[in-house]
Amino acid sequence: MLLQQILNGIMIGSVYALTAMGATLIYGILRILDIANAGAYVAGAYFGWFIYLKTGNLVLAFLFSMMITGLIGVLIHRFIYAPILSKPRILPIVPLVASVGLFTLTGDLARLIAGPGTKAYNVDFGVDVINIGKLTVVPAWILIIVLTALLFTVLWLVLNKTKLGLAWRATAEDADIAKAVGINTNSAMALSYILGYGFAAAAGIMVGILYNSITPALGEVPSYKMLSIIVLGGLGSPVGTVIAGLFIGMVETMLSAYNLTFIPKDSVAFIVLILVLLIKPSGLISKTNNI
Amino acid sequence: MLKIVDLEVAYGQMEVLKKINLEVKKGELVSVIGPNGAGKTTLIKTIMGLKDAKAGQIFIEGKEILGMPAWKRAEMGVGYVPEGRRVFGNLTVEENLRVGCYSLNDTKKIQQNIKKVYELFPRLEERKKQLARTMSGGEQQMLAIGRALVMEPRLLLIDEVSMGLMPIMVNLCFKIIKDLNDQGITVMIVEQNANKALKISHRGYVLETGNIVLEDTVEKLRNNDVVQKAYLGG
Numbered sequence: 310m311l312l313q314q315i316l317n318g319i320m321i322g323s324v325y326a327l328t329a330m331g332a333t334l335i336y337g338i339l340r341i342l343d344i345a346n347a348g349a350y351v352a353g354a355y356f357g358w359f360i361y362l363k364t365g366n367l368v369l370a371f372l373f374s375m376m377i378t379g380l381i382g383v384l385i386h387r388f389i390y391a392p393i394l395s396k397p398r399i400l401p402i403v404p405l406v407a408s409v410g411l412f413t414l415t416g417d418l419a420r421l422i423a424g425p426g427t428k429a430y431n432v433d434f435g436v437d438v439i440n441i442g443k444l445t446v447v448p449a450w451i452l453i454i455v456l457t458a459l460l461f462t463v464l465w466l467v468l469n470k471t472k473l474g475l476a477w478r479a480t481a482e483d484a485d486i487a488k489a490v491g492i493n494t495n496s497a498m499a500l501s502y503i504l505g506y507g508f509a510a511a512a513g514i515m516v517g518i519l520y521n522s523i524t525p526a527l528g529e530v531p532s533y534k535m536l537s538i539i540v541l542g543g544l545g546s547p548v549g550t551v552i553a554g555l556f557i558g559m560v561e562t563m564l565s566a567y568n569l570t571f572i573p574k575d576s577v578a579f580i581v582l583i584l585v586l587l588i589k590p591s592g593l594i595s596k597t598n599n600i
Numbered sequence: 601m602l603k604i605v606d607l608e609v610a611y612g613q614m615e616v617l618k619k620i621n622l623e624v625k626k627g628e629l630v631s632v633i634g635p636n637g638a639g640k641t642t643l644i645k646t647i648m649g650l651k652d653a654k655a656g657q658i659f660i661e662g663k664e665i666l667g668m669p670a671w672k673r674a675e676m677g678v679g680y681v682p683e684g685r686r687v688f689g690n691l692t693v694e695e696n697l698r699v700g701c702y703s704l705n706d707t708k709k710i711q712q713n714i715k716k717v718y719e720l721f722p723r724l725e726e727r728k729k730q731l732a733r734t735m736s737g738g739e740q741q742m743l744a745i746g747r748a749l750v751m752e753p754r755l756l757l758i759d760e761v762s763m764g765l766m767p768i769m770v771n772l773c774f775k776i777i778k779d780l781n782d783q784g785i786t787v788m789i790v791e792q793n794a795n796k797a798l799k800i801s802h803r804g805y806v807l808e809t810g811n812i813v814l815e816d817t818v819e820k821l822r823n824n825d826v827v828q829k830a831y832l833g834g
Contacts, residue, residue, distance in 0.1 A: 485670075488674075
């Protein structure tokens with residue numbers, strides 16, 4: 310049933326977009342590929358799981374997990390990326406390797422602290438499924454779609470209607486000139502990390518709820534799928550990332566729903582990526598015509 | 601206002617500026633002229649804080665500024681009009697000017713300063729909702745100057761204002777720079793168009809391959825044989 314699959318696709322695509330948004334915001338300002346963003350996704354899922362286990366309150370779990378993970382992001386930038394990037398003539402591979410290291414570290418910390426096994430993410434919504442006509446909706450799906458829409462609305466408002474957002478857009482476009490006209494570009498970077506890592510944390514919790522489980526290896530697939538989404542979205546473009554995330558989510562869902570996959574589902578993102586790079590290397594949305 | 605002492609700047613092993621000494625007094629309009637690759641843009645970037653110095657000192661109003669980030673220098677009253685304009689193309693004209701006001705906190709003052717720029721360049725007010733990248737080169741140059749003016753700089757650094765502009769725009773830009781200087785803003789311009797630059801300046805420096813080879817009042821520079829031959833086409 311088509312409508313059902315479209316809903317599925319939007320839901321999965323929202324999670325993808327949310328996961329990749331941090332990498333986009335960070336690339337937009339620092340021009341580095343932050344694989345550790347997928348580590349924020351793992352950390353966020355574990356923080357959320359722990360808070361929910363202790364309090365039974367899902368709102369608190371989202372709120373605090375996002376805040377803690379966002380703040381960790383700011384600290385990681387302050388004490389790891391900023392010192393690396395301040396060295397003269399640094400090769401782009403150096404921060405990339407640092408971010409892979411951080412990502413691996415996150416998974417292993419989760420393994421050490423919470424144990425290697427799967428943790429159940431039992432969130433009780435009161436009802437199991439809601440039937441609307443022929444459409445079957447799981448409450449977690451509504452949560453995911455609504456919360457993602459809300460977070461992206463907040464992001465849009467911050468970027469387009471606040472002074473800090475203006476600074477972010479100016480810095481993303483030309484960091485040197487932004488500095489020279491009086492912008493403390495560190496604040497734009499901090500904004501990228503708070504929002505980016507916070508969003509990744511929310512995505513981690515969502516996936517935990519959706520599949521009712523988390524493991525320390527949770528971030529492995531997102532760590533590379535995220536890359537194809539941000540490249541597809543035109544590297545550093547928030548709007549492009551939303552579109553690319555939804556697009557990949559939709560294609561994956563449709564192919565597996567209609568048994569068109571003679572290949573593993575997770576490779577779809579890369580096949581789409583290769584095709585797009587062959588046809589339109591600047592990504593679906595090129596950076597020059599959007600924020 | 602601006603004093604540079606034994607400034608050395610290098611890209612890797614390559615020395616671009618070798619022990620430069622230069623001074624711009626309060627209220628002056630000073631040009632630095634010289635051929636392509638002499639180090640003019642590097643000089644202005646180092647003053648602004650976009651390029652690190654290897655040795656030497658730079659003082660703004662007596663205060664040593666080397667090591668300070670660019671935004672602190674902007675807050676101190678250094679305005680910058682970069683080579684090639686470099687307006688924020690994906691932002692509207694008005695947003696570009698608001699970015700320029702970033703270090704100001706008083707909303708009323710911000711509006712006043714933007715209004716002043718619109719009075720200076722009515723063209724910008726007509727296009728305030730337009731994305732900067734859709735404007736002509738001349739309009740972008742006005743915006744780049746406006747963006748530097750909104751934060752009321754006491755020292756204005758202008759890099760190759762004439763580059764890539766139609767003659768009529770070049771004349772307009774130089775006239776505006778002269779007017780701004782008459783209103784009390786200290787200005788340092790770096791320019792390949794030596795003729796036009798010297799016409800509006802009080803003093804000039806000639807920069808060649810990283811060395812200041814001449815320094816004098818414009819009258820004397822214009823009568824100097826070497827300058828006439830090399831830069832004024834005489």
